[in-house]
Amino acid sequence: xxxxxxxxxxxxxxxxxxxxxxxxxxxxxxxxxxxxxxxxxxxxxxxxxxxxxxxxxxxxxxxxxxxxxxxxxxxxxxxxxxxxxxxxxxxxxxxxxxxxxxxxxxxxxxxxxxxxxxxxxxxxxxxxxxxxxxxxxxxxxxxxxxxxxxxxxxxxxxxxxxxxxxxxxxxxxxxxxxxxxxxxxxxxxxxxxxxxxxxxxxxxxxxxxxxxxxxxxxxxxxxxxxxxxxxxxxxxxxxxxxxxxxxxxxxxxxxxxxxxxxxxxxxxxxxx
Numbered sequence: 001x002x003x004x005x006x007x008x009x010x011x012x013x014x015x016x017x018x019x020x021x022x023x024x025x026x027x028x029x030x031x032x033x034x035x036x037x038x039x040x041x042x043x044x045x046x047x048x049x050x051x052x053x054x055x056x057x058x059x060x061x062x063x064x065x066x067x068x069x070x071x072x073x074x075x076x077x078x079x080x081x082x083x084x085x086x087x088x089x090x091x092x093x094x095x096x097x098x099x100x101x102x103x104x105x106x107x108x109x110x111x112x113x114x115x116x117x118x119x120x121x122x123x124x125x126x127x128x129x130x131x132x133x134x135x136x137x138x139x140x141x142x143x144x145x146x147x148x149x150x151x152x153x154x155x156x157x158x159x160x161x162x163x164x165x166x167x168x169x170x171x172x173x174x175x176x177x178x179x180x181x182x183x184x185x186x187x188x189x190x191x192x193x194x195x196x197x198x199x200x201x202x203x204x205x206x207x208x209x210x211x212x213x214x215x216x217x218x219x220x221x222x223x224x225x226x227x228x229x230x231x232x233x234x235x236x237x238x239x240x241x242x243x244x245x246x247x248x249x250x251x252x253x254x255x256x257x258x259x260x261x262x263x264x265x266x267x268x269x270x271x272x
Contacts, residue, residue: 006039007038007234007240008035008038008039008094009039010039011035011094012042012094013035013095013096014045014093015042015045015097016028016073016098016099016100017045017046017098018044018052018055018099019049019053019054019055020051020200021201022200022203024226026099027229028055028099029058029226031230032044032055032066033055033058033059033062035097036065036066037062040095040237041089042059042064043069044056044059044069045068045069046068047071047072048070049070052070069085073122073129074122074125074129076129079132080133082133082134083134083137084137086137087137092137092141092142093138094138094143096134096138096146097147097148097150097233097237098131098148098149100122101201103161103164104167106161106162107162108162116163119167120163120166120167120170123168123170124170124171127149127171128174143186144187145186146188146189146236146241147187147188148192149175149189150171150192151168151172151192151194152165152168153193153194153195153252153255153256155170155171157256172191175191175248176246179245179246183246188241188245189246190241190245190248191247191248191249192229193251193252193256194228195218195224195250195251195253197224197225197226198225199226218252218253218255219257222253228251229251232249236249
């Protein structure tokens with residue numbers, strides 16, 4: 001085995017939505033664990049702090065350094081308290097991983113105004129507020145930093161959940177603007193667009209047949225997990241991605257590269 005430095009050694013990361021909504025590992029939990037494994041001190045923020053404590057226990061069992069904080073990322077006061085807490089506990093901030101999100105199905109005809117406003121607030125406004133509160137502390141820490149936003153391939157193509165799709169498209173656009181706005185401060189801002197990953201958020205509405213259908217939908221024909229998204233976040237947070245900003249990275253088994261329902265690999269096509 002080749003010894004190497006830890007990829008986030010000396011860094012401090014804030015992860016919002018650091019717990020999982022049910023049994024298993026969600027995107028925020030996976031990223032938090034991977035950041036800690038690579039040497040980062042991690043502030044685990046969640047609206048329900050008990051969920052973040054589950055992530056904390058896993059990190060501490062592996063010898064990592066982390067702590068929890070209850071916070072509502074739709075509230076600017078909580079976002080500012082979050083950033084200030086990271087500074088108080090760890091002395092700096094280098095990484096912000098924005099994982100807060102909810103799903104909302106329906107067309108524009110079906111969705112209520114209240115539901116539309118809620119999904120926009122939770123999925124999009126939280127990223128703006130958390131970044132607004134954290135960026136000044138990244139700047140004051142010196143050395144630049146990395147912000148990773150979590151969107152979805154639903155923000156790149158038609159999807160059955162129109163409010164969700166609109167909010168995630170907003171996350172992607174927000175990321176591009178932030179990357180340009182804060183490049184002078186050496187803050188890299190990128191967005192991950194997960195595909196049909198199996199996480200605690202979607203598990204309640206899945207059965208074996210639907211999971212298989214989702215796995216078969218993309219060229220790689222395998223089921224994605226939160227670890228796939230977490231490893232992408234780890235790369236974007238690390239110095240290995242020091243020259244990457246303003247990108248949208250699909251983590252989707254190739255789904256966005258094909259047209260749904262019409263793709264057949266060459267090795268499965270009939271040859272004449």
